[in-house]
Amino acid sequence: MAPVGSVDVELELIGWTQARLGDAVVVRDELDNNLLNELPTVQIEVIGGDDDGYRLDRALVDVNVYAATRGEATALAATVHGLLLVSLRGSATTNAVFGAVRALARPAARPYENTGLRRVGATYQIYSHPVS
Template identity: 70%
Template sequence: MADVGSVDVELELIQRGQARFPQAVVRDELDNRLLEELPTIQVQVVGGTDDGIRLDRALVDIDVYHRTRGEAVALAAEVRGWVLRELRGSSTATAVIGRTGTVSAPAIRPYENTALRRVGATYEIYVHPA
Protein backbone atom coordinates (compact mmCIF):
# COMPACT_ATOMS: atom_id res chain seq x y z
CA MET A 1 0.00 0.00 0.00
CA ALA A 2 2.92 2.36 0.62
CA ASP A 3 4.13 4.50 -2.26
CA VAL A 4 5.39 8.05 -2.92
CA GLY A 5 7.70 7.67 0.05
CA SER A 6 4.78 6.99 2.39
CA VAL A 7 4.23 4.55 5.25
CA ASP A 8 2.04 1.44 5.27
CA VAL A 9 -0.17 2.79 8.04
CA GLU A 10 -2.13 -0.45 8.52
CA LEU A 11 1.03 -2.48 9.02
CA GLU A 12 2.51 0.16 11.34
CA LEU A 13 -0.62 0.29 13.53
CA ILE A 14 -1.02 -3.49 13.57
CA GLN A 15 2.57 -4.02 14.72
CA ARG A 16 2.30 -1.31 17.36
CA GLY A 17 -1.15 -2.53 18.40
CA GLN A 18 0.08 -6.11 18.88
CA ALA A 19 2.70 -4.84 21.30
CA ARG A 20 0.29 -2.48 23.10
CA PHE A 21 -2.68 -4.90 23.35
CA PRO A 22 -1.15 -8.37 23.90
CA GLN A 23 -4.50 -9.69 25.18
CA ALA A 24 -6.08 -9.10 21.76
CA VAL A 25 -5.59 -10.23 18.20
CA VAL A 26 -4.72 -7.16 16.11
CA ARG A 27 -5.21 -7.62 12.38
CA ASP A 28 -6.44 -6.14 9.13
CA GLU A 29 -8.83 -8.84 7.87
CA LEU A 30 -11.25 -11.06 9.75
CA ASP A 31 -11.64 -14.77 9.15
CA ASN A 32 -14.05 -17.53 10.13
CA ARG A 33 -12.30 -18.09 13.48
CA LEU A 34 -13.30 -14.70 14.91
CA LEU A 35 -15.24 -16.20 17.84
CA GLU A 36 -12.11 -18.12 18.86
CA GLU A 37 -9.94 -15.00 18.64
CA LEU A 38 -11.76 -12.54 20.88
CA PRO A 39 -10.98 -9.85 21.62
CA THR A 40 -9.96 -8.75 18.13
CA ILE A 41 -8.93 -5.27 17.02
CA GLN A 42 -9.32 -4.73 13.28
CA VAL A 43 -7.34 -1.91 11.63
CA GLN A 44 -8.25 -0.71 8.13
CA VAL A 45 -7.24 2.37 6.20
CA VAL A 46 -10.43 3.65 4.58
CA GLY A 47 -9.09 6.72 2.79
CA GLY A 48 -7.14 9.87 3.32
CA THR A 49 -4.83 12.23 1.49
CA ASP A 50 -1.12 12.91 1.09
CA ASP A 51 1.16 15.75 0.08
CA GLY A 52 2.70 13.72 -2.77
CA ILE A 53 6.09 13.72 -1.09
CA ARG A 54 6.24 12.29 2.44
CA LEU A 55 3.24 13.21 4.58
CA ASP A 56 0.12 11.01 4.66
CA ARG A 57 -3.19 11.85 6.32
CA ALA A 58 -4.75 8.43 6.75
CA LEU A 59 -8.35 7.82 7.74
CA VAL A 60 -8.33 4.61 9.74
CA ASP A 61 -11.27 2.52 10.91
CA ILE A 62 -10.53 0.59 14.07
CA ASP A 63 -13.18 -1.96 15.04
CA VAL A 64 -13.14 -3.86 18.30
CA TYR A 65 -14.85 -7.25 18.55
CA HIS A 66 -15.54 -8.74 21.98
CA ARG A 67 -17.89 -11.12 23.77
CA THR A 68 -20.06 -8.48 25.42
CA ARG A 69 -21.07 -4.92 24.68
CA GLY A 70 -19.40 -3.68 27.86
CA GLU A 71 -16.11 -5.40 27.06
CA ALA A 72 -16.14 -4.07 23.50
CA VAL A 73 -16.90 -0.52 24.67
CA ALA A 74 -14.13 -0.66 27.29
CA LEU A 75 -11.50 -1.94 24.86
CA ALA A 76 -12.54 0.61 22.23
CA ALA A 77 -12.02 3.35 24.84
CA GLU A 78 -8.52 1.98 25.53
CA VAL A 79 -7.78 1.98 21.80
CA ARG A 80 -9.00 5.57 21.52
CA GLY A 81 -6.67 6.64 24.32
CA TRP A 82 -3.80 4.83 22.61
CA VAL A 83 -4.45 6.60 19.30
CA LEU A 84 -4.98 10.06 20.78
CA ARG A 85 -2.34 10.06 23.53
CA GLU A 86 0.28 7.38 22.94
CA LEU A 87 0.60 7.33 19.14
CA ARG A 88 0.64 11.12 18.75
CA GLY A 89 4.26 12.25 18.45
CA SER A 90 5.67 8.71 18.55
CA SER A 91 8.14 7.12 16.18
CA THR A 92 9.70 3.81 15.21
CA ALA A 93 12.51 2.96 12.84
CA THR A 94 10.02 3.14 9.96
CA ALA A 95 7.49 5.86 10.80
CA VAL A 96 6.79 9.07 12.66
CA ILE A 97 3.21 9.70 13.72
CA GLY A 98 2.38 13.36 14.11
CA ARG A 99 -1.11 14.57 14.80
CA THR A 100 -3.93 12.15 15.53
CA GLY A 101 -7.62 12.87 15.94
CA THR A 102 -11.06 11.33 16.12
CA VAL A 103 -13.26 11.59 13.03
CA SER A 104 -16.03 9.39 14.41
CA ALA A 105 -15.96 8.40 18.11
CA PRO A 106 -16.33 4.77 19.20
CA ALA A 107 -19.89 3.55 18.78
CA ILE A 108 -21.75 0.29 18.54
CA ARG A 109 -21.71 -0.95 14.95
CA PRO A 110 -23.99 -3.73 13.77
CA TYR A 111 -22.55 -7.15 13.10
CA GLU A 112 -24.23 -10.26 11.71
CA ASN A 113 -23.02 -12.62 14.43
CA THR A 114 -25.02 -12.07 17.62
CA ALA A 115 -22.49 -14.07 19.68
CA LEU A 116 -20.19 -11.04 19.79
CA ARG A 117 -20.29 -7.26 19.84
CA ARG A 118 -18.57 -4.70 17.59
CA VAL A 119 -17.57 -1.14 18.48
CA GLY A 120 -15.92 0.98 15.84
CA ALA A 121 -14.35 4.38 15.38
CA THR A 122 -12.61 6.33 12.64
CA TYR A 123 -9.38 8.21 13.29
CA GLU A 124 -7.27 10.68 11.35
CA ILE A 125 -3.55 9.92 11.58
CA TYR A 126 -0.77 12.03 10.08
CA VAL A 127 2.34 9.95 9.41
CA HIS A 128 5.58 10.14 7.45
CA PRO A 129 8.60 7.86 7.02
CA ALA A 130 11.27 8.03 9.72
Protein backbone atom coordinates in the same frame (compact mmCIF):
# COMPACT_ATOMS: atom_id res chain seq x y z
CA MET B 1 2.76 4.25 -7.83
CA ALA B 2 3.23 4.92 -4.11
CA PRO B 3 4.58 8.30 -3.02
CA VAL B 4 8.36 8.46 -2.64
CA GLY B 5 8.32 8.45 1.15
CA SER B 6 5.21 6.42 1.88
CA VAL B 7 4.88 3.83 4.61
CA ASP B 8 2.27 1.12 5.17
CA VAL B 9 0.33 2.97 7.88
CA GLU B 10 -2.01 0.02 8.46
CA LEU B 11 0.87 -2.39 9.07
CA GLU B 12 2.68 0.08 11.34
CA LEU B 13 -0.47 0.74 13.41
CA ILE B 14 -1.20 -2.96 13.80
CA GLY B 15 2.29 -3.64 15.18
CA TRP B 16 2.26 -0.54 17.39
CA THR B 17 -1.18 -1.35 18.84
CA GLN B 18 -0.40 -5.06 19.34
CA ALA B 19 2.74 -4.16 21.31
CA ARG B 20 0.65 -2.03 23.70
CA LEU B 21 -2.29 -4.39 24.13
CA GLY B 22 -0.26 -7.58 24.56
CA ASP B 23 -0.95 -11.16 23.57
CA ALA B 24 -4.41 -11.36 25.18
CA VAL B 25 -5.81 -9.32 22.25
CA VAL B 26 -5.55 -10.11 18.53
CA VAL B 27 -4.79 -7.05 16.37
CA ARG B 28 -5.21 -7.55 12.62
CA ASP B 29 -6.36 -6.05 9.34
CA GLU B 30 -8.72 -8.72 7.97
CA LEU B 31 -11.20 -10.93 9.78
CA ASP B 32 -11.50 -14.64 9.11
CA ASN B 33 -13.89 -17.48 9.92
CA ASN B 34 -12.13 -18.10 13.24
CA LEU B 35 -13.14 -14.71 14.74
CA LEU B 36 -15.28 -16.20 17.54
CA ASN B 37 -12.22 -18.13 18.76
CA GLU B 38 -9.97 -15.06 18.67
CA LEU B 39 -11.90 -12.64 20.87
CA PRO B 40 -11.15 -9.95 21.72
CA THR B 41 -9.95 -8.74 18.32
CA VAL B 42 -9.04 -5.24 17.17
CA GLN B 43 -9.33 -4.71 13.42
CA ILE B 44 -7.36 -1.80 11.95
CA GLU B 45 -8.01 -0.78 8.33
CA VAL B 46 -6.95 2.24 6.32
CA ILE B 47 -10.12 3.33 4.51
CA GLY B 48 -8.82 6.37 2.64
CA GLY B 49 -7.12 9.66 3.21
CA ASP B 50 -4.58 11.62 1.23
CA ASP B 51 -0.90 12.47 1.06
CA ASP B 52 1.30 15.26 -0.21
CA GLY B 53 2.98 13.05 -2.84
CA TYR B 54 6.29 13.31 -1.04
CA ARG B 55 6.35 12.38 2.68
CA LEU B 56 3.22 13.35 4.61
CA ASP B 57 0.40 10.80 4.81
CA ARG B 58 -3.03 11.70 6.24
CA ALA B 59 -4.70 8.31 6.57
CA LEU B 60 -8.33 7.69 7.48
CA VAL B 61 -8.30 4.64 9.72
CA ASP B 62 -11.25 2.55 10.85
CA VAL B 63 -10.77 0.67 14.13
CA ASN B 64 -13.30 -2.02 15.04
CA VAL B 65 -13.22 -3.94 18.30
CA TYR B 66 -14.91 -7.35 18.51
CA ALA B 67 -15.62 -8.99 21.86
CA ALA B 68 -18.04 -11.43 23.47
CA THR B 69 -20.08 -8.68 25.16
CA ARG B 70 -20.88 -5.06 24.45
CA GLY B 71 -19.25 -4.06 27.73
CA GLU B 72 -15.98 -5.79 26.82
CA ALA B 73 -16.00 -4.29 23.33
CA THR B 74 -16.72 -0.81 24.71
CA ALA B 75 -13.96 -1.03 27.33
CA LEU B 76 -11.34 -2.24 24.83
CA ALA B 77 -12.41 0.40 22.28
CA ALA B 78 -11.95 3.07 24.98
CA THR B 79 -8.46 1.75 25.70
CA VAL B 80 -7.52 1.83 22.01
CA HIS B 81 -9.07 5.31 21.68
CA GLY B 82 -6.86 6.57 24.51
CA LEU B 83 -3.76 4.93 23.07
CA LEU B 84 -4.30 6.50 19.66
CA LEU B 85 -5.19 9.99 20.87
CA VAL B 86 -2.61 10.25 23.66
CA SER B 87 0.24 7.80 23.11
CA LEU B 88 0.48 7.53 19.32
CA ARG B 89 0.93 11.26 18.73
CA GLY B 90 4.67 11.95 18.57
CA SER B 91 5.67 8.29 18.70
CA ALA B 92 7.65 6.36 16.11
CA THR B 93 8.08 2.82 14.85
CA THR B 94 11.03 1.53 12.88
CA ASN B 95 9.47 2.91 9.69
CA ALA B 96 7.10 5.74 10.61
CA VAL B 97 6.75 8.85 12.77
CA PHE B 98 3.21 9.73 13.85
CA GLY B 99 1.96 13.28 14.24
CA ALA B 100 -1.55 14.59 14.70
CA VAL B 101 -4.31 12.12 15.53
CA ARG B 102 -8.01 13.07 15.43
CA ALA B 103 -11.09 11.05 16.17
CA LEU B 104 -13.53 11.70 13.32
CA ALA B 105 -16.09 9.33 14.83
CA ARG B 106 -15.60 8.33 18.45
CA PRO B 107 -16.09 4.71 19.60
CA ALA B 108 -19.72 3.60 19.30
CA ALA B 109 -21.60 0.34 18.91
CA ARG B 110 -21.82 -0.79 15.29
CA PRO B 111 -24.07 -3.53 13.97
CA TYR B 112 -22.61 -6.90 13.07
CA GLU B 113 -24.36 -9.86 11.52
CA ASN B 114 -23.00 -12.44 13.99
CA THR B 115 -25.05 -12.22 17.18
CA GLY B 116 -22.41 -14.22 19.07
CA LEU B 117 -20.21 -11.15 19.43
CA ARG B 118 -20.36 -7.37 19.66
CA ARG B 119 -18.60 -4.66 17.63
CA VAL B 120 -17.61 -1.14 18.66
CA GLY B 121 -15.89 1.05 16.09
CA ALA B 122 -14.32 4.45 15.57
CA THR B 123 -12.69 6.37 12.72
CA TYR B 124 -9.48 8.39 13.00
CA GLN B 125 -7.37 10.69 10.88
CA ILE B 126 -3.71 9.92 11.50
CA TYR B 127 -0.81 11.95 10.15
CA SER B 128 2.48 10.15 9.59
CA HIS B 129 5.69 10.28 7.59
CA PRO B 130 8.63 7.93 7.07
CA VAL B 131 11.41 7.90 9.65
CA SER B 132 14.06 8.93 7.11
